[in-house]
Amino acid sequence: MTGGAGYIGGHVVRSLLGRGDGVVVVDDLSEGSAARIGAAELVRLDVADPAALGGLTAAMAGADAVVHLAARKQVGESVKRPAWYFQQNVGGVAGVLAAMERAGVGRLVFSSSAAVYGVPAGAGAGGRIAETAPTRPVNPYGETKLAGEWAIRDAATAWGLRAVSLRYFNVAGAGWPDLGDSAALNLIPLVFEALDAGGVPVIFGEDYPTPDGTCVRDYVHVRDVAAAHLAALDRLAAPGPADATALNIGTGVGASVRQVVAAVAQAAGRDVAPTAGSRRPGDPPSLVCDPGLAWRELGWRASAGLPEIVASAWAAWRSAHDAGAPAGGAVA
């Protein structure tokens, strides 16, 4: 597995180890932490470095399958450093595919993203996005994820790779308190950070065409996301022709910024009175997936709703911040 030392990867590693699978983690530890991978073996290298191809191939020796999570994932940074994002994220997929072909490993689960959809038509009307929606990313990060999907699809055609690309929506929460997302770059940890600083969270835009005027997103528990990887690996292990499928990974239920702030207030047991800010450019009003294809293809369904997601995230945030220790990992 690549990127196993990160936020989502740590959950996938622990879930795989928990069911008795052997795991080798390839990670450069640029964002993650070795503390997150437990008993799994760590191979420290940059998957996008052509000079690391031999090491990457050796790390895959004897593996049944690869889960490729390692990537740069900050949208704003991708706008400022597009070439680096292509080098890292598309170069990373290319390196992983080359190593898999060399090592004779024929099954791949890839971390894609809802960012491949960009700003879907009808996103303000509460419509849910299916995989058949046009893929029109609006930033370099989303473009690199879509290009990764294309490279994987082409490998399926060229040499028989069997692959599933998982298009995660808004991953949040913590499956274990020590595996939380400690960086305050997503809405939920941003609200936590504001509370800890004694401030109030800002809501960017309250005049969107949504039920309460604030943006709506599909929050999916990271524990459910990890379970989707195990289900995808099982699907790929079953006999079938080479193909490359892309599946939405979300709940199909949207939560507005106001609802998230209310859930945080509930979990933290505090009054939270957000202030109104102006809209941020490029924020679609609503991004909620139709998860039906993943239900049918994987026999997988997200089980946690917003209250459980936020409560688990809060418990992890408290355990990281009250102890005064870094939580190890992850920006989002």
Ligand SMILES: NC(=O)c1ccc[n+]([C@@H]2O[C@H](COP(=O)([O-])OP(=O)(O)OC[C@H]3O[C@@H](n4cnc5c(N)ncnc54)[C@H](O)[C@@H]3O)[C@@H](O)[C@H]2O)c1
């Ligand atoms: N967090 C989300 O909400 C979300 C949503 C959609 C997609 N994703 C995707 O899921 C994957 C995992 O995200 P995360 O939230 O766990 O991120 P993260 O930053 O916590 O984890 C990424 C891990 O990959 C490693 N890494 C990055 N580039 C590397 C490279 N070139 N070589 C080796 N290791 C490298 C980092 O050290 C880190 O441990 C990413 O591909 C991301 O794009 C995340």
